[in-house]
Amino acid sequence: MFIIPDLINPAQCGKLRELLSRAQFLDGRQSAGPGSQSVKNNLQGDPADPNIQQVQQIVHAALLANPQYRIMAVPRIVRPMTINRYDTGMYYGDHLDHPLLAGDPPARGDISTTVFISSPEDYDGGELVINSLAGEPVPVKLPAGQAVCYSAGTLHRVNEVTRGSRLAAVTVAESRIQDASRRELFSDVSQLTRWVQDVAAGSPQERLANKIYNNLMRRWCKP
Numbered sequence: 001m002f003i004i005p006d007l008i009n010p011a012q013c014g015k016l017r018e019l020l021s022r023a024q025f026l027d028g029r030q031s032a033g034p035g036s037q038s039v040k041n042n043l044q045g046d047p048a049d050p051n052i053q054q055v056q057q058i059v060h061a062a063l064l065a066n067p068q069y070r071i072m073a074v075p076r077i078v079r080p081m082t083i084n085r086y087d088t089g090m091y092y093g094d095h096l097d098h099p100l101l102a103g104d105p106p107a108r109g110d111i112s113t114t115v116f117i118s119s120p121e122d123y124d125g126g127e128l129v130i131n132s133l134a135g136e137p138v139p140v141k142l143p144a145g146q147a148v149c150y151s152a153g154t155l156h157r158v159n160e161v162t163r164g165s166r167l168a169a170v171t172v173a174e175s176r177i178q179d180a181s182r183r184e185l186f187s188d189v190s191q192l193t194r195w196v197q198d199v200a201a202g203s204p205q206e207r208l209a210n211k212i213y214n215n216l217m218r219r220w221c222k223p
Helices: 010-021 050-065 067-073 180-199 204-220
Strands: 002-004 025-027 043-045 075-078 082-086 091-095 111-116 123-125 128-131 137-140 147-151 156-158 161-164 166-175
Touching: 002 067, 010 050, 010 166, 043 050, 050 067, 050 075, 050 082, 050 111, 050 166, 067 075, 067 111, 067 147, 067 180, 128 147, 180 204
Parallel strands: none
Antiparallel strands: 002 147, 025 043, 043 082, 075 166, 082 166, 091 156, 111 147, 111 166, 123 161, 128 137, 128 156
16 A cells, blocks of 8 residues: 555645536446445446546546656556545445456456545545555545555445545556565665666666666566
8 A cells, every 4th residue: 555645736636626516426336346336325426427527537647647656556557537425424335346347458456546636624534444464444534636555455445424525536457567566576676776866877786776677577567
């Protein structure tokens, strides 16, 4: 799990909220799998609504352009954003995201991302709760414009909103590196390589770091 700070700036978040105030939302259970319909109680933006489409495009473009996301997730396919709204009394119980994602081309669900659009002071409750590998639940409630990425195979939920409305954009991506431990190691090497390039450009150490990075990419990354 990792946090992306300042994915979307405050002015853009204000624009997103303005667009969503005019948008059409549908019953979120329509997109839930058979095992999740009974625990899903939220609204999802109508993909045919131009306001929803504009929000999807803005958030999707910001995520794809973010260097931290590219390094940590190593994305191959990132599905279009789903825009969720949780009004007072709404929630999404424990569930897993889909392992196989429909589309052209179809994709494997490796990494889930939630982008917070509402400011935390605008609603109570509504925490995204992610179960850690140790089984301990990790509550996440970030400022508007920040994002959290986590394994799509991790059990997670959204707590009931007790005041206000919670707006967020979510997506699932297929990584070029399927194995999570390899993905973590590759992102570590990528960050280390960038540091060496900054502080020791042209040195033997830079050439060695580039060699390790490129060979790991050649061995592990799916085109």
